[in-house]
Amino acid sequence: MLTFQPFSIDAHCKINLSLRILGQRPDGYHNLDTIFQELKFGDTLHFESHDTRFEFSMTGLAIDDGGNNIVIRAYDLFTQTTGRKVKCRVRLEKRVPPGTGLGGGSADGAAMLKALNQISGAGLADEQLIELAAKLGADVPFFIRGGIQHGSGIGEVLEPVEMDFRDPVLLVIPPVQVSTKQAFEGLRLELTDQWAPVTFRRLLTKADVTQLFENHFEPSVFHTYPQISKIKADLFDRDAWFASLSGSGSTVYGVFEDRKLAEAAQSFFQRQGNTAVLTEPVG
Secondary structure, three states, X not given: OOOOOOEEEEEEEEEEEEEEEEEEOOOOOEEEEEEEEEEEEEEEEEEEEOOOOXXXXXXXXXXXXXXOOHHHHHHHXXXXXXXXXXXXXXXXXXXXOOOOOOOHHHHHHHHHHHHHHHXXXXXXXXXXXXXXXXOOOOOOOHHHHOOEEEEEOOOOEEEEOEEOOOOOEEEEEOOOXXXXXXXXXOOOOOOOOOOOOOOOOOEEOHHHHXXXXXXXXXHHHHHHOHHHHHHHHHHHHOOOOEEEEOOOOOOEEEEOOOHHHHHHHHHHHHHOOOEEEEEOEOO
16 A cells, blocks of 8 residues: 655645737637746645545535536546546645636646646656646646746747746735636737747846736736726836736736835735735746
8 A cells, every 4th residue: 555654735826927919829729928926835745545546535625616626627637647646635635716817726636637647657758748748637747847937829838938037926816706707808819820929038027027028818807807907006106116817807916126014015905804924936
C-alpha cells in the first residue's frame, strides 16, 4: 500500500497583464493573446494518506460546485490516464472566489495533477502534465509551471517571458461575479481573427505594460458593471501605475511602486465593501 507523509501544496492564482481576444474559432472557442502572471495569493491543497480510497473535502469559502469540483475531475483524469489510483484524503482550503478572473479553480486543478504525479511516482514530465491540464480547462496548463508566460491559442500555447519589476499588486474583488460566457457574448466577434497579437520583447518593462497591454473584456464588463469600472479609476486615483481587469473579471488589480501607497489603497477599498488582497508576483 502506497503511503506518504502529510503535505500541502499552494495553488497560486493569476492575473492577466494583458488579454486580447483575437477572434472566435469555428469550434466555438476563442483565440487569445495574453500575458499570465502568477501571484503569491491563492488556495492550498492538503494531502494525507488514506487506507482504502480517495476522499475530498473543502474548507474556507463556501462554494457550491455541485459535487463536480475540478480537484475531483483532475483526480479522475490522472487515474484514467496513468492507471495509478492514489488512495488519499485531500482538503482544499479555498480562498479565491469563483467568477473573479483569478483562475482559482484552474490553479486547484493543476496543483492536484502535480501532487498526484509526485505521490504516485508516475514521473510525468511537465509537457505531459500540460497536455492533461488542457483537458480540464483553457487556463489550467499555465499553472503547471506558473511564473509569467505568454499564452496563445485558447491559452494552452505557452512561452516563458521575464519581467523587470516585482512591484506589489493589489487585488480588488467586488461582491459580484462575472459570467465568462456572458463576457464573451459581449464581445460580438466574428468567426475570423479580427486582431493581431502584440509583438513584445522577451523581457517585459513597465513601458511595455502601460503602452501595449489592454483587456478586451473591459468595455463590455464595465458597461454591465459600472462599479467595476469605478474600481479601476479609483486605483489610478490612488497612484497605481497600472490597473486592469483580470480575465473577464470581476477582479480589478492595481500595481504600485510603493507598498505604503498600496496598503493605503487596500484600506480604502475594504471600507467600500470590497475584498482587497495585497500580494506580489511569482517568477
